[in-house]
Amino acid sequence: MAKYDTYLDRLMAERGLENHELAAQAGTSRQAIYKLRRGLTRMLPDWAKRLAGPLGVSWQELVEGMPTPADQDRADLLAAYDAMDEEQRRALLAMAKVIVRQEEAPERRKPPSRKRRAAACVVALQGSAAHKN
Numbered sequence: 001m002a003k004y005d006t007y008l009d010r011l012m013a014e015r016g017l018e019n020h021e022l023a024a025q026a027g028t029s030r031q032a033i034y035k036l037r038r039g040l041t042r043m044l045p046d047w048a049k050r051l052a053g054p055l056g057v058s059w060q061e062l063v064e065g066m067p068t069p070a071d072q073d074r075a076d077l078l079a080a081y082d083a084m085d086e087e088q089r090r091a092l093l094a095m096a097k098v099i100v101r102q103e104e105a106p107e108r109r110k111p112p113s114r115k116r117r118a119a120a121c122v123v124a125l126q127g128s129a130a131h132k133n
Helices: 007-015 019-026 030-038 045-055 059-064 069-083 086-104 114-132
Strands: none
Touching: 007 030, 007 045, 019 030, 019 045, 045 059
């Protein structure tokens, strides 16, 4: 397989796909895949939607290119949030507010230890549980 150094090329290499294999799965020609891999054809949403399923990624990821670690962290956080029940979501939000407030506070004192941050989060979680009852 030739190396073209596009995100599509990297995905295909990771999955062991050749142009003709991806083309068959996406209902297009191997020439069209070749042009996308070389960057001769832009990865527009229509193309991305056709290729996303066979590649096992979202079509948005194909359009935007390789995700950065921060993008992956954000996606993981959103997936975890979506899996939470309402009480857990409120507790997470309360925890985030505590952490942000501590980081925005003037640096007159030594920053709170992890132990103090954890305690603040537990208090927020307990408050959320009490609010529910």
